[in-house]
Amino acid sequence: AQKVTQAQTEISVVEKEDVTLDCVYETRDTTYYLFWYKQPPSGELVFLIRRNSFDEQNEISGRYSWNFQKSTSSFNFTITASQVVDSAVYFCALIPYNAGGTSYGKLTFGQGTILTVHP
Amino acid sequence: GAVVSQHPSRVICKSGTSVKIECRSLDFQATTMFWYRQFPKQSLMLMATSNEGSKATYEQGVEKDKFLINHASLTLSTLTVTSAHPEDSSFYICSSQRAGNNEQFFGPGTRLTVL
Numbered sequence: 001a002q003k004v005t006q007a008q009t010e011i012s013v014v015e016k017e018d019v020t021l022d023c024v025y026e027t028r029d030t031t032y033y034l035f036w037y038k039q040p041p042s043g044e045l046v047f048l049i050r051r052n053s054f055d056e057q058n059e060i061s062g063r064y065s066w067n068f069q070k071s072t073s074s075f076n077f078t079i080t081a082s083q084v085v086d087s088a089v090y091f092c093a094l095i096p097y098n099a100g101g102t103s104y105g106k107l108t109f110g111q112g113t114i115l116t117v118h119p
Numbered sequence: 120g121a122v123v124s125q126h127p128s129r130v131i132c133k134s135g136t137s138v139k140i141e142c143r144s145l146d147f148q149a150t151t152m153f154w155y156r157q158f159p160k161q162s163l164m165l166m167a168t169s170n171e172g173s174k175a176t177y178e179q180g181v182e183k184d185k186f187l188i189n190h191a192s193l194t195l196s197t198l199t200v201t202s203a204h205p206e207d208s209s210f211y212i213c214s215s216q217r218a219g220n221n222e223q224f225f226g227p228g229t230r231l232t233v234l
């Protein structure tokens with residue numbers, strides 16, 4: 001079974017600060033996908049990124065960056081120069097996939113981190 | 120592409136009534152659909168997985184007779200909460216997955232309030 005842990009329940013920052021959201025996972029599978037989702041107050045899940053377990057390259061997309069370290073089973077998410085619109089709940093998630101590349105089992109979510117960015 | 124809709128977005132009902140929530144994949148065929156429940160300030164918990172034309176697979180602890188799932192076509196799945204009670208009040212989210220694709224596309228969610 002998989003487990004995803006987001007130890008930070010709530011984070012509060014002031015606009016323009018950088019903030020890192022932590023995600024640690026446990027799985028016995030050797031191949032899996034990791035995800036980050038944003039859930040604004042409206043409730044709709046917004047897909048941010050998917051990372052393959054074989055791809056440990058860090059990724060940057062605008063103000064967002066992700067640091068995947070398989071050695072520590074972590075997939076952390078950093079927002080640079082945070083903005084009020086970044087206020088939301090952020091979820092990290094994991095799903096394994098088989099040799100054929102098809103995911104199986106269930107998408108396991110972390111507990112979520114509530115990020116509040118104050119003006 | 121990959122748009123998933125849910126209807127209704129919000130529903131308020133009296134205790135004891137049944138409520139049906141629809142999940143539609145608008146621009147692709149979804150061989151698999153998932154139903155999640157999210158209580159306030161909690162994470163998403165998978166309730167059941169449904170494949171088109173077959174019975175849904177429920178997660179442990181989810182009553183299949185209370186949460187009826189029908190996936191009769193490749194674009195539509197429905198979740199019916201039968202004899203709803205206040206403790207069923209929650210945010211219900213569906214997701215759809217194409218055959219051979221590893222990504223789930225999420226609907227906007229349905230907020231159910233049972234009085």
